[in-house]
Amino acid sequence: AQSVTQLDSHVSVSEGTPVLLRCNYSSSYSPSLFWYVQHPNKGLQLLLKYTSAATLVKGINGFEAEFKKSETSFHLTKPSAHMSDAAEYFCVVSPWQGGKLIFGQGTELSVKP
């Protein structure tokens, strides 16, 4: 069975400092992995996706994630946080294209001025 574990329920950073949101996955075969973001009172928006192409994936708003098979990780990073990055972030795995998405527990990112 596939699953994802987000290692932090809440991360707080100062504006302009780097962001690291951690995610580990469990999969019996090559997974498709995603990061979604949810701003308050908004729907879930795809930030980036890994689908067995390049291991370093670039997404929107300056975010990127690196797929590391040896560590079963897919951590999300951004060099410099902006106030507008404050939101809930979900690491997601999909067993097959078009199939259900399996969500992690979510990480709430706070950005301090």
Add this chain to the structure above:
Amino acid sequence: EPEVTQTPSHQVTQMGQEVILRCVPISNHLYFYWYRQILGQKVEFLVSFYNNEISEKSEIFDDQFSVERPDGSNFTLKIRSTKLEDSAMYFCASMLLAGGSSYNEQFFGPGTRLTVL
């Protein structure tokens, strides 16, 4: 830019009542999904729908739940007799089925908050 819409944004109902949550997927999309998120818990898959039938469903999606695409634009989730534990945010998503190796993204609506009293 096309988007998935959901109505109502908030629904309050009494336990035992039927509710219908409505979604309008993106117009040329062919796969449709419902997910839910109970407060403080992770987002959970409920059901996927393609070609006018359920393609996959979770253990949560029991006989109290049903989905329908009554016309060419709406996609509905019906809960026949609501329970207190059905209180959650319900998200609809849709996806374009495209050929080749390009990945198809699921686009989510803003959600309907269901409160069962």
